[in-house]
Amino acid sequence: xxxxxxxxxxxxxxxxxxxxxxxxxxxxxxxxxxxxxxxxxxxxxxxxxxxxxxxxxxxxxxxxxxxxxxxxxxxxxxxxxxxxxxxxxxxxxxxxxxxxxxxxxxxxxxxxxxxxxxxxxxxxxxxxxxxxxxxxxxxxxxxxxxxxxxxxxxxxxxxxxxxxxxxxxxxxxxxxxxxxxxxxxxxxxxxxxxxxxxxxxxxxxxxxxxxxxxxxxxxxxxxxxxxxxxxxxxxxxxxxxxxxxxxxxxxxxxxxxxxxxxxxxxxxxxxxxxxxxxxxxxxxxxxxxxxxxxxxxxxxxxxxxxxxxxxxxxxxxxxxxxxxxxxxxxxxxxxxxxxxxxxxxxxxxxx
Numbered sequence: 049x050x051x052x053x054x055x056x057x058x059x060x061x062x063x064x065x066x067x068x069x070x071x072x073x074x075x076x077x078x079x080x081x082x083x084x085x086x087x088x089x090x091x092x093x094x095x096x097x098x099x100x101x102x103x104x105x106x107x108x109x110x111x112x113x114x115x116x117x118x119x120x121x122x123x124x125x126x127x128x129x130x131x132x133x134x135x136x137x138x139x140x141x142x143x144x145x146x147x148x149x150x151x152x153x154x155x156x157x158x159x160x161x162x163x164x165x166x167x168x169x170x171x172x173x174x175x176x177x178x179x180x181x182x183x184x185x186x187x188x189x190x191x192x193x194x195x196x197x198x199x200x201x202x203x204x205x206x207x208x209x210x211x212x213x214x215x216x217x218x219x220x221x222x223x224x225x226x227x228x229x230x231x232x233x234x235x236x237x238x239x240x241x242x243x244x245x246x247x248x249x250x251x252x253x254x255x256x257x258x259x260x261x262x263x264x265x266x267x268x269x270x271x272x273x274x275x276x277x278x279x280x281x282x283x284x285x286x287x288x289x290x291x292x293x294x295x296x297x298x299x300x301x302x303x304x305x306x307x308x309x310x311x312x313x314x315x316x317x318x319x320x321x322x323x324x325x326x327x328x329x330x331x332x333x334x335x336x337x338x339x340x341x342x343x344x345x346x347x348x349x350x351x352x353x354x355x356x357x358x359x360x361x362x363x364x365x366x367x368x369x370x371x372x373x374x375x376x377x378x379x380x381x382x383x384x385x386x387x388x389x390x391x392x393x394x395x396x397x398x399x
Contacts, residue, residue: 054088055088056083056084056088056091057083057084057085057088057092058081058082058084059079059080059081059082060079060080060082061078061079061080062076062078063080063122065106068106068109069109069114070108070110070292070293071109071114071286071291071292071366072286072360073114073290073365073366074365075114075118077117077120077122078097078120079121079122080122081098081122081123082124082125083125083126083147084126084127085127086146086200086207086235089232090200090205093200097120099202100121101120102119102121103121103122103123103229104120104121105123105124105228105232105233106123107124107125107173107177108174108177110286110293111177111181111292111392111393112292112392112393113369113390113392113397114366114395114396115366115369115370115395115396115397116366116395116396116397123232124147127145127146127147129148130142130145135242136242137242138241139239139240139242140160140162140239140242141237141239141240142160142237142240143237144175145175145176145235146174146176146235146236147175147176149174149175150168150172150174150175150177150178150183151172153165154166154169154170154272155272157240161242162240162268163241163242163244164238164239164241165188165190165240166268166271166272166275167186167187167188167247167253167271167272167275168183168185168188168190169273169275169279170275170276171183172293175235176234176235176236177233178190178236179191179194179217179222179224179233179236180222180225180233181220181221181222181225181391182217182219182225184219186247186253186275187247187250188247189217189219191212191217193239193240194215194217194236194237194238195212195238195239196212196236197210197214197215197224197233198210198233198234198235198237199224199233199234200232201231202229202232203230207234208231210223219297219328228393244267244268246266246268246271248266248271253271253274253278256274256275256277256278257270257271260273260274260277262274281353282354283353283354283357284351284353289351289361290360290361290362290364291360292358294332294354294391295356295357295373295390296331296335296356296373296376296388296390297331297388297389297390298328298329298331299329299331299386299387299388299389300321300328301327301329302326306326306327306329309386313337315333316329316330316333316334318330329386332354333355334380334384335350335355335356335376335380335388336355337384338376338379338380338383340355340376343372344361345368345372346361346364347361347368348361348364348369349372350376358372358373366395366396366397367397373390376388377389
């Protein structure tokens with residue numbers, strides 16, 4: 049590998065990505081660009097390899113599957129600043145740069161007496177990736193707290209500031225995901241509360257707080273601790289067993305289809321989708337009913353803890369994991385007539 053060090057960035061040629069994806073699959077990039085100062089982005093945008101649509105912007109590598117080597121360059125942000133922009137007795141506006149580790153940021157907000165992100169504790173990845181995926185967990189989506197997203201627009205060569213409406217947030221979706229070749233997210237501003245209103249309607253969260261001995265008026269840090277305990281119990285640690293968290297989205301289906309499935313399978317978890325016309329089904333339940341929980345094909349497998357989680361037992365390739373995912377989806381379609389789709393971004397393949 050050869051390196052080029054310049055003000056604001058570092059370039060590595062023929063860079064290994066094994067440690068840069070939480071599945072731990074082996075992969076190489078022809079060029080890895082690590083950004084330490086976003087002021088360098090206009091210069092970098094002039095590089096031919098960074099103008100290529102095949103460019104991959106990589107955060108913590110926790111929401112993608114490298115089914116093959118990336119065909120183009122890989123860009124990552126090592127910018128890690130957090131600042132309090134404005135504050136009152138009720139609200140605070142906080143800015144975090146793209147390279148900040150997400151869970152570290154959640155803990156920072158809790159340590160400063162701010163709430164809103166506690167249900168999103170322990171989600172792997174970086175702040176810059178959070179709005180792209182519109183990460184969500186335990187009844188909360190990050191878009192509920194996003195005040196603005198700062199990004200570099202590759203189409204215009206300028207920095208832009210996008211409002212939540214501009215971001216086109218939807219379930220595990222955003223304009224950044226819809227137009228992956230346009231924006232480089234550089235920082236996110238969050239509007240957070242000093243007056244805590246707990247969100248405990250997600251199954252198991254209130255029970256976990258009770259098990260912790262918290263029976264009334266939990267504090268934000270206690271809700272975060274409950275979330276952390278549940279996640280650690282349900283989800284394997286990527287540092288121990290390679291995975292990207294939940295691999296499949298919960299499918300959205302018309303209400304009539306959901307009602308027909310519930311009539312046939314009374315135990316099927318069904319949730320309102322929020323639009324009045326569709327329902328959200330539990331992908332984990334569907335997959336488990338098809339017998340996949342704990343399944344293993346060589347080193348590609350499904351977690352014994354949670355049916356939504358694909359795992360790499362050591363030497364599975366991205367192609368191995370993708371082949372298993374396709375078999376799982378086909379079995380759910382055949383048995384229940386429901387299509388399930390991957391949550392992580394697929395690199396080197398299409399679904």
